[in-house]
Every structure is written in C-alpha cells, then in structure tokens.
Amino acid sequence: MKFFIAFAVLVVAASALTPERKAEVDAIGQECLTSSGVERPKVADLRKGVFADDDNLKKFISCVFIKTGGMNADGTFNKETIKKDFGERKEVLDAALLCTDSHGATVDETAYLAYKCFRTNAPTDYKPNW
Template identity: 35%
Template sequence: MKVFVVFVFAVVAVQALTDEQKEKIKAYHKECSAQSGVDQELISKARKGDFADDPKLKEHLFCFSKKAGFQNDAGDIQKDVLKTKLNAELKDEAATDKLIEKCAVKKATPQETAFDTIKCYYENSPTHVSIA
C-alpha cells in the first residue's frame, strides 16, 4: 500500500523518507488500525480527501498523531514537531506557519483535534498530501 503521511499534521511525502521511517509509518498505521478497529475503506477514502465523520477513524488518526509526535497523550498539538515536518515537505516557512496557524487548532477532544487538523491540511496544502 502506498503510504503518505499528513498526519495530523505532518505532511511529509513517503518518497522523502528513509526506509526506516517508512517502516515506522507502516507499523504505526498497523498498530493504530488494530487499536481503533477502523474500517480500512474509511482510511482509503480519507487518503482521497473524503473524511467520514467516524469515531473509529478519528481514534485512528489520534493514535497515529501521538505515535508520530504531532500530539501528546493529552491531545495537545506539538507545533514545533509539526513545523519541522511540514516545512520539510512544503519548503516554505511562511506557508508552513500559515498552514499551522489555520489548521492546528485544539478542539473539544484529542480525536476531533487530530481529525479536523488532518482534514484541514489536506484541504489547504498545495500538494493535497494524503494521510497514512
């Protein structure tokens, strides 16, 4: 399966990652899928920009976000980590800052934060990088 990471927040294309990083992403996806019980079709659709308002998908995205370091266990967004990852993809610090300001907004729950942030990145990133 071709994997791209937005996660919550890290819009980093897999092609730019090392083999070790690719393996970590696959492992995170597998662990979070098992933990959340998310329907794999919902993940496939989200990769194409169709984000279902589904609790298991939201839990999957939060799990992935924590493992990738984009959110802590309390659900707080780790903006420094996001900035590093996003800027590596976008290669434009001003655009990265604008995207973080617009999208990295804490919501009522950590799961909502992960979901809304990833969806916002997908909709507002110039490359429409898909999620893991």
C-alpha cells in the same frame, strides 16, 4: 497493509522524512489501524479526501498523530515535531501549523479536525496524488 501505507502518505505527505522515520510511521499506522478498529474502506476514503464522521476513524488519526509525536496525549500539538516533519516547504509547514489551532470536544475530534484542515489548506501539489 496497503490502506495503512496510504494513510502514512497522508500523514507524511511526501515530507522530507528519512527512510527510518518513514518505516517508523508505517509501523505506527499498522498498530493504529488495529487498535482503533477503523474499517479499512474509511481509511481508503481518506485517500480520496472523504472524511467520514466516524469515531473509529478519528481514533485512528489521533493514534497516528500521538504516536508519531505530532500531537500530545492531551490533544495539544507538538510544533517542533511538526516543523521537523513538514518544514521542507514553507507553505506546507504553514498549513500544518495553521491547523494546530483546531480544537474539538475530544482528542480524537481535534486530530480529525486538524487533519481535515491540513488537507484543505496544504498546497494542491503537495497533497497525495490518489
């Protein structure tokens, strides 16, 4: 569970989510951890900014993105949800929206690239402190 909670922090990255939304994201992450088959150490590595080229990790990220509403099942991004979840700081929202231009060969790859882009472009003080 600790691994998932850490990933939920990755996804919401200290945004202005309500306690209810944070609880929803936590539950989604746990579900995606199980359904993707990702190895927990790979999720832990994400906390450190290490992006393994692993299909199950990519499935995990896309699962979380889709179930939280930030990404549609076809791999396109729901910018309204992103604005709602990340809109409190303009520079964070700008980084998130910039990364909606990420495109991979699959939905899972697109989610992975978008998350990697966000971690690269988000303000340093906004990234999780791990």
